[in-house]
Amino acid sequence: MTDIEYMRRALGLAGQAAAAGEVPVGAVLVLDGEVVGEGCNQPIASHDPTAHAEVIALREAGQRLGGYRLPGSVLYVTLEPCPMCVGALIHARVDRLVFGASDPKTGACGGAFPLHEHPTHNHRLTVEGGLEAEACGALLREFFRARRRA
Secondary structure, eight states: OOHHHHHHHHHHHHHHHHHTTSOOOEEEEEETTEEEEEEEOOHHHHTOTTOOHHHHHHHHHHHHHTSSOOTTEEEEEEEOOOHHHHHHHHHHTOOEEEEEEOOTTTOTBTTSOBGGGOTTOSSOOEEEEOTTHHHHHHHHHHHHHHHHHO
């Protein structure tokens, strides 16, 4: 599969989150061309503030692969990750992050600040933003527009 195909899979997961009343973010973690973890936002339903799509995908991969380090992996996520999620990606040793929409308020890969570039980290995360950004952003805008009307 290609980067766009993985991002479209993440968009499908984001749609599931939206249908459940959660902020529509989806994430797919790939290792050696195989999806090893995926998730969508579910902090409301799970009563867990850490239940972001990225963290759920990392947890699933860790359980599936029997470890918490995921070198060589790539995470595709529909929204630029927050500081918590960037920290988790660094600790998990994810090699590459590909995100869709930028988050100028809380994005930790350059949207609000570049946490992934902090010089004290002992792991470097390669970041690429903007893949399918319009589709990812449109899903978020529509979700919040509908919530404001309700």
